[in-house]
């Protein structure tokens with residue numbers, strides 16, 4: 001079964017995605033062939049964005065920060081080419097430096113990038129660029145070119161890359177959810193267009209478009225000091241010296257009258273004070289994540305321990321420490337961190353899934369199952385959870401229950417070792433040929 005066939009099998013999704021039709025490009029006004037209608041864009045957004053948020057340790061619990069980010073975003077989205085899209089702007093708790101948009105208008109910036117931005121105009125550039133992607137319908141365009149097949153299939157296939165479902169390897173199931181699999185990877189042409197639209201919306205909303213240059217300069221300098229933290233940003237939004245040169249040139253011509261205004265720095269600093277107070281803890285977490293990626297587990301543990309000394313109640317800090325303990329095959333040690341994380345952010349699902357995996361590592365499949373059921377209630381629709389419930393039931397000798405979950409899993413994906421495992425069990429139990 002190849003990817004294209006697979007798309008068709010996604011219930012309620014496949015058929016609608018491949019409908020082609022004629023529509024008007026909201027930016028250029030030209031008739032274009034599109035692969036996706038507005039309803040599909042919104043449906044895909046609703047389906048995928050909650051999983052990306054959870055991978056990013058949830059939407060920030062700092063309501064005032066979210067309100068501020070939303071205020072800046074809404075000021076521009078209302079003046080964009082698609083003012084009627086259901087935009088939603090928020091900060092997410094991840095430490096890496098990134099921002100992203102889903103096709104229905106769900107837009108997020110990580111606390112990692114908010115920490116490096118220095119003015120409201122620069123934040124407006126970041127949001128304006130993402131609004132640009134939504135308005136130019138780049139998601140649908142990438143879809144039409146076939147580059148998004150992976151994204152559509154991502155929630156089902158992310159698990160596929162992971163290792164055999166042995167107890168020792170289970171921790172890797174978690175890391176395999178995401179890694180940017182749900183995010184659109186734009187072309188250079190898309191980036192050029194999003195930059196131009198971002199500048200237009202910034203200017204219409206009264207921001208200094210020079211914030212765009214500040215943003216690009218910041219990203220370039222960050223990529224030198226913390227390449228690990230910007231890997232995904234540059235993989236999804238390709239950066240180039242040409243982007244910076246183009247922007248500078250447009251500023252000197254089309255936006256000549258709007259430049260030179262003072263940037264709104266103080267307002268930005270006031271509204272981001274709480275996240276900036278976490279800077280030392282976030283810096284330790286970023287170092288720990290770099291070590292974790294290199295599988296230097298003891299070094300990672302040291303950084304996460306230091307981060308928790310600085311910010312004991314930080315949800316990502318607790319979850320990252322738990323992941324490290326599990327990677328070190330110390331599930332027992334992971335559990336108190338996960339319990340604390342759940343108490344701090346009870347509606348965020350990732351800690352529940354990790355709790356389930358830690359119980360599998362401890363060979364307590366019944367407790368694992370209830371943790372996965374809890375995850376499913378908080379964040380339905382993750383195929384990984386279906387597999388993990390099946391795996392727990394299998395360990396509990398509940399063959400009927402396991403078979404149901406494995407069967408459901410195989411309807412979502414046929415690729416990877418988990419699918420192989422599920423299929424081999426169904427075969428051994430005489431339920432498939």
Ligand SMILES: [Zn+2]
Pocket residue numbers: 129133186190191194236237238
């Ligand atoms: Zn971009």
